[in-house]
Amino acid sequence: MHLHSQNDAPRCATPIGAVSDDGYYTPVAKPRPSPTLFYFPGLTSTPWHDTNNLKWVQRLEANRDVITNEFLTLQKKRHGLAKNSNDYKVYDKEHQLHQGHWDWLSYVTQGRRQADFVLQCPKTVEILESIPDFMAESPFAYSFFSILKPKVVLLSTYFDVNWETDHNFWGFLSSIKAHSAPCNIRLRCHFPLIVPEGCGIRVGDETRHWEEGKAFVFDDSFDHEVWHDGKEGDRVLLLFDLWHPDLVLKERNAVTEMFNDAKEKGWLKDY
Template identity: 35%
Template sequence: MPFQQVRQGMAYGDDPDLGQLIEALPPSGFRNLLEAGWRFESDGESRTAAAVYRTALQAIPQFLPPSTRAVLEHAKGAVDANDRALETFLQESLAAVRARHGNARLDRFDKCVDTLLRKRRVYRPSPSFLYFPELPPVEFYDRADFPWLDALDAAADDIRAELIEVLADGPEVLEPYMAEKVPQTRWQELNNSRRWGVFYLWRAGTPNAENLARCPKTAAALEAWPKCDLLRTGPTAVFSILEARTRIPPHVGVNNARLIVHLPLVVPPGCGFRVGSEQRSWEPGKAFVFDDTIEHEAWNDSDEPRAVMILDTWNPHVTPAERELVTALTAGVGEFYGALPDYIAGSSA
């Protein structure tokens, strides 16, 4: 049926302006999708229309006239309504199968459903320096892969006490975590600022003997830490202090062959952390592991500082041979440049 004829017999709200707005768009696959969705919707096939609109919303051109906003809002509304109906339908149709597997771990399947329903966005590793292929794109890793975290948790009270003693010397004891020569726009507010300050225990593969001597129980707890040995870039271990009313903007780390460990130490209410689509609250004394090459951000909306100990460690899916080669590769890049560029050194919340 020709587009003009469909518009004359509209049944989706009697809004001829929408059809005119679609027609006014420059010819493209995007406009064709919108026309098809509008045509199905006009014929009362709302589910098919929503599926077509969904495809159109995934292919929005970079430059569109402002008048397109009404069309996009309509398409999104149709998709949202369909997703809500689909969610209700799936809850009912899957109930019996779920009941048969009531004792099984279903968190991955739940994330799959949330992604299908557009309640969860898909994030993938996007390291700023080194991408190691065929590693699982996991936001937060299972602690079972890191049994040594139990000992770190057990030492959390002692580590916290030593950190508080260090901080008693005043803010000058901390260094700005961000100190880029040519900062990206997102870092301008935090660059060379102690609002995100750190106290280095290990820095780019070298232990800070003076700082470790000030924190002997922390140093002892780190002896069991399986260090990510990357010549001149790792391992690194720091106390990370995020001042009150401070946010670390969304960003990615440098190398997905390594992972990042957080041991929360001082966490006032109002602090949060997001990796990809998953948001978590820090629980003092309970370490977790995440892939910092997936977009992540942190915030402290409280009136007090937040303190976390940050470590790096190897991704458990990287073999010993691959680890040695990644170390040599990183060292070779550093040798080529003569000094480590910011995009290799990187940062993590």
């Protein structure tokens, strides 16, 4: 399949995708994109993207309290159900990237919208769907409340520990180790709702710390990692994916069709 720009001029005449042997690898930190599955050439490439001129970011941030309340209501209802309240699934070698406890409450999972989320979080969904570049149909699309538990909560689940005296048990943290996305056709937005002490994220060579109610956008095809080494409190954010703004509609549709077809044929594993 050849992908063309809006004026039908080819972006390149060389292959535009690469697949590693097992679909996953852990790269060393480097200030350039390193997607594990698919690379679309010619796209603007920078770890962090400026949000100052994005009107949808202003609306998102203005609704932080509304979104937080919908999250808390959804979390409470999920915990009251007999089924597992966590949507997060670990595939193949992916578990090697994660230490600690990471929960998802999902709206979009691999390009599929979840109807129960729409019913429980209508305002959050309305805001997301109003974002011009919101990615929802691609197999690489995700949108969910991301809850990273502190290390103390994790350890107290398994050990009878006096946290005032047994400080040696504080040596572990909840983290997602350095990794990169399967593709460079998306950007990822983090909208922090609840941020305790001890949390951070590194993308490329730059480390940042979440601030409640302040969204940022980054290219997750760059090497990145996150952590929560605080003693208490869940780190909660609304995470969602965006189409890379350099991709025109025709290219977005072509990429989506290509990977949906690959998924139907069983050629594409879960990402």
